Amino acid sequence: MIPMWAITGAPTREFLYERMQNFRSVGITQLMIYARSGMELEYMSDAWLDRCEWICEDAEALGFTSIWLYDEKNWPSGTCNGEVMRLDPDHAIRALCVTEPRPGEYEFHLRRGTEMADLFDPEAVDSFIRLTHERYEKRLGKYFGNLIKGFFTDEPDIAFFSGVKDAAGAVRILPYYEGLEEEYLQLTGGKLRQDILRGLKIGSSFWQIPFNKLVAKRFRTSYSDRLSRWCGERGMVQTGHLMNEYTTSLALKCSGHVLEVLSGFSFPGIDDIFTPLDTDKMEYLTYSSGMYAIEKRGNIGGLAELFALGPCDMTLERMCTHFFFCAAFGISRYVLAVAQTDARGNVEKGRYFNPFSETQPWFESFRELGECAALAAKWALKERDCEVAVRYPYEPQPLNDLLANLADAQLNWKLLLPGEETDAPMVLACAEGGIRIERPGGFSAHFGALKPILNKLPRRAGVCEPDGTSAHGIFLRTFKDGSALVINLSGRDRDLLLKTEGKSVAFHLHPTGYFTWEPGAEPKKLPERIFDLPADGWDIMPDSPNTLRAEFENGVCEFTLTENLPGLHLVLRNGVEPADVLLDGKKIETDSPCRSLVQGFRELYGESADFTLSKGKHVLTLCGKSTDYPYLPAVFLAGRFAADSRKTLSAYHNDGKGLYGYAGKIRLIRELDLPSGTDAIRADTLNLAAELSLDGTSLGRRIRNPFCWANPGKSGPVRVELTVFTSCGRLFGEKAFLDPRSNWLHEFRPDNGKEILAYGKN
Template sequence: MNPSEFKEPAVEFRPVPFWSWNGGLTPERLRTQISQMREAGVGGFFMHARNGLKTGYLDEDWFDCVRLCIEEADRLGMKAWIYDEKGWPSGFAGGIIPSLGREYRAKALVMLPERREDDEICRLLEVYEADGAIQYLYEWIQPLGDARFEGASYVDLLDTRVTEAFIERTHRHYEARFGSSFGRTVPGVFSDEACALLWLNPDVPALPWTTGLDALFFEKYGYSLLPRLHALFLPEGDYRSVRYDYWSLVVELFAERFSKVLYDWCDSRGLLYTGHLMAEDRLVYQMEWVGDVMRQYEYMHIPGMDHLGRYFQVSRPEQQVQPYTTVLSAKQVTSVANQLGRERALSELFACAGQGFELSRQKWMTDWHLIHGINLFSPHLLPYSMEGEGKRDYPPTLGPQQPWWGDYRLLTDYQARMSYALTRGKRIAPVLVIHPIESAFELYSPLDHSLVPELNAALEKLSLQLLDAHLNFDYGNEHLLDKYGSVSGEGLRIKEAVYQAVIIPACTRLRKSTVRLLEQLAERGFPIFCEDGTDTRIPQGPGDDGVPESSMLPEQLRQLPLLPFSIDRLSTQVPQSIVVEGEDGGTIWLHERETGSQRLYFLANMSEKKRIRVELKIAFAANLFEWNAETGEVLPIPARTEGNRTEVEWIFEPRGTLLLGATPQAGEEGVAGYPNNSAEERFTIPLDSAPVPLQPNVLLLDRFSRYEENAALWSAPLPLAEWIHAGSAGDPDTRFLAEVQLGEAMPELQLQLVVERHQALEVRWNGCPLITDGSTWIDPDWLCYQVPSGLMRKGSNEVEARLGVRDGAGHMENMYVIGDFSVLLTDGKVPILQRAQGTIKDPTGDVSEQGYPFYAGSMAFGFSLDEMERHRGQERPPGKWLLRLTRPQAGSIRLYVNGILNGARAWEPWEWDITEHWTGQDCRFEFKIMGSLRNLIGPHHLADDEAINFLTPSHFFDRSGWTDRYVLKPLAIGELELVYREISQCQ
């Protein structure tokens, strides 16, 4: 690995955010935002048409904007990626394709209990009677008129005509205009959440369908599907074989008629085809939407996944929330990448984590992905505008609107260096776990989901066991095994990857071709393990006598010399170049690579609470180096070398990581010692002066009265959520009134009212019109209205906004009052505006409880170390002086010494080396602590929103978990320590 390339990775390794084009696009703002991205360390962007877009999608104005961005990216050395749809799922071309005709629209096979006449939507395919009940099976075609699809519908991606039309009306337009940039400034195309079935009605069971599927089925299998359609829903007749054949065909059609066609088109033009499928996270989700995601990854240059929510799956969760995204999501995509020699694997991540998902948790989630082999990050979401839904669009917002954006480069540099490092050489994964999705083919029914989750649970449990034991593995998809699998003296090969051991998890069937490979592998003496079934048995369905059968393995495997699976038994059969030992050592997960003669180990603490000490034992005499992805430095690590083994002790702080390089020694002995086990002295530093807000404070207005024209009076005030729920928040020319409570007369106070650009036709304060000079706050579409001091009065002040014709901008939105004041929350419910001075009594405590509940900015904390001078003068061994914050709650924090920046931190350890900067008395220190948009944007009334696994736009006005009290996220600097750390000496 090249140290200079590691320190300054190429732009290709930098994150590529979803850039949401959700307003009226202008050249000036597009250029400004690209410049802001580059300054923040972003390598490029996906130009993503999204809800709120006012520029015509695929019109000439659209392509003019695309051209401008490609040219600007080229000028700045960035990459401009194509996103192939307006919204998602991909394939409908903003409504163009389904409008071509009935045959292009999405189809499904549905079961209904009633007979209906054939029409443009439904066509009867089979009538089936069971237990006295008649079931009718129909071909269903989605009607036009769905607002999600621009008033059209979704499309049938199992039909080649649809894919060809999609390419003709989307991709070829880009090629005609920007083909000369393909493979250069325009690296590739992102396809988002494509699916074989889009069905959102849980009351009607449905399966994928396409024109002529019955004929294709007969041609492939030699028997007719039509009289057996009921077997896809009901456990009747030879239903398992019918289901397996049906799903095998559906998955093949999806792969060959959609994924491969797009892959080939991109490949022939030097473009990288990437993106992700719908619902990769669990086997039952795949069956509901796609069938088999790994089958589709074969036709992606950069296979990808979607990580939704603020949590991820570990074996020892420290919160009670069940994560939406699981290890299956990541391991499925990186397994195919590893096997097919794809250097990169992508994740669209952070969506639904909330506006308070700060950089420390973004970094932690990044590490989880890196462990699995994800090395290209597409963070969600950088909005063109935060008007309307733009601020609630599956947050967090990633952009200059966030107070911590100025320190975002801490994360992007880290991601770039780690992405560079974890594309070097080859990932080591000697264990193959057969993926049981094809067992799900025969177990799944839209009427009964119960069996597939058991299959999923067994696979998850096995996967987590292997991760905890540091036994690297891939999943083996049976299609890829059939197509690329072979056995030799090396082991079982799937194209570029070779495995020395195979595990068969709980399953009900395997392909004959898979069994043949396993037989050949056993003949070569390689171990094949199976789960013993003591705690996980997958029901097989009703037997001949009506009694459910249970078996862990298909019958044809029982002739193989199978070993009962256990971690200990597997560990003795598979050589490991590194062993991690210590209490809670299983909480440290491992990614291993071989780069020439060097081994590279990435280890990450999956706990956000535990400090874990381990011994790392490397199975050869090595010189060790820490590749620090935060700084770009490469530092030697003292270690013990005894014969052909190298040992080092390492302490992992909560969420801590280590990128460890091990190079075989060339005859010299290693040096013993432990690098991060140094003695420390700690001194508490009191912060006794109040912090200074560096941006205006905020008063949130989210309760409104509505003027009722018929009655000529104002309604009672209600939360905005109530008006939205009643459908009364979006009528043009409607007047809304909010109250601002001033606790005292403050004639010197300068206030501004902030209203979103297209929300207000007219704004008044106490009946007098306000005028904007065009200045904005937070976002270019949030306009400021100056409030003359003569209009303000003690007690209740009325703020009125009249909605204009908003060109689709949505409903009434919260408004904000900004200025130099504090906000008292009476009983946590009623905000009262008062003077700012003297409200922060505890400088180290939560400022959201001390006058700044809705604040979205930064705070300055000044202090000196004069009282600590006597400690600095004492005799000590060589060492360093550090400032450390314990448990701060912030987006990022900067330290300034005498006005000069001494570094920024955004995650643990929150400490700064001041050895060279602490020069004696009169040395002034200042922390700047950056918050987030969470308390400004919300959700403000959703009780315990952190317990929600993923946050959607609907949660902001969700009344099911409603509380009248404002739910806020703390902003606090925490306790401050002065630390003296001795420099470790070699033992």
């Protein structure tokens, strides 16, 4: 695992050292230094490079194995935060724009943009290397090839046409480089502009195939190969991912051809910011593209940037399952996006938030998450079966649909470029509105008609329901060593059978779980005598203050107390865009350091002295130009209280009720009689990470189902302590995510309407 460590603000060495020390304490051995929104240092300045040098020096001292360097500020990569174009405007991206000033009349214009470098131009790419890679080398060169393992490039894009004149009104806008039209003429015998015009008149893009071949080749040689060569000469790898890999139309537009360009990366990677576990939403094309490049590089592993959109209450079980889904496609390193040093970047990047840092109360569980990632990485290096090869053409085709159908049919596939040889038993290509069967031959108008042929393909294993029918809503990968991996994409509990090597292996899949099988192994079975923890009788003690986010409407937030409440305090944003708030018309001083919020937020907030509020209605008023950001609230009310979504507050009675805005550890304690002969103890944690202790002795932490602990021989009266670790998601309430203008903000919001605990006092 590689936390994508965004260095925000202008942190001191002591602050960074403390964060790194805490990462090491939970088993993290790799970090990526990431320049992102929220940093208050000039990018690539001495002050920035000082921080990078501190990190490398302290990483060695703390026993980190790997540091990775992100090669840009934000994204897309290739500009050194725009400096490439500022130094030489002729290094800006070029575009061939086709406009239609009058119906049926077309004009061509060569334009340059303002926001992206010309990644076709070797001189522009060399400028990017001088301004970025060589500056790092001057400061950090002694770490290259040992501590520093490589550079990560993020979404370089040959079609990033922001700032290109005529782009908005163009009927066609295409990537362009000097000599493109001559190369097109040599390749096709036709003139590019004439072919584009003819295509517009007849409603065809027949010119796109040779065009994409040319731009993909140029992009690879000028960018991917160039960066990989530079890194390789210094004992490092070039990694990262391309822009918009998830559909053929977008991938072809942004890179010419993802298979061609990504294969130029010495350690190929992909990006899955959505990370669903849903059979209808899986990015099979993205992962298959990565697998293609990984296998071209010798199947020694690859990289995935994961989880950026969250939500921030994503369970650790779901993360584990994604690691294994990555492994099914040869991906062995998992970049955790994003691990901000603090949350000030949420002002600019405000539509999503999923911190992989101490901001998460489950931070201690990084150790167990890392163990899962390490196991997945071993599976990534296995040699995969392949029953079907699928052509990835140089023109848009519905490959996602075809790959989803192959997954549903439990077949292993790989992608091929047009004309590429393969020994796969079947070769398919989308063409002419259907599916062309190159091997063994034929054509099918739809996938269903292929099933009789597909069913005859030899396969190592299959998964079925208990009644023997083929299972759907899963992903199956088989390997040449006889092992198999099954991912649950149905969102529900499943009892299934793996048919392999003449055996029928029964196994259970949890709603967001996975199952692995290796030859000769028997699936793990739950112990026979399991004691389920009782639902009530618990003392439930939060380790931190409860919080209630002020959710403003027209600058006003009302809340109600059912009784007088002492020990309350306001927590007000003051470290970035300080907020101005009145409580019942009065200003409350918040000059004390924040102690109520998680790390990453507490640095940006001040806290008031404790006060008492009386029973009844109270009002918080947002003043002046203060902004209440979705993931950087203006103000919280904090203290020991119970609260609900209606903003009704009362005293907390150690019963687990009213922890609506709580983020932290929760300790549940009670005495019980453990039956003699109990093999294991099971808890319903609502999928939160949890640790179980008996009579003060920890039995360990669990981060995924089954939340079951082996009994060390205890029976009779025993003191049980169950500690559950929440996410940070409950800090943010619900109202901020209802903005209809942002699909991401709404779709990837934390689910703060659900219960936090399955247990209670009574």
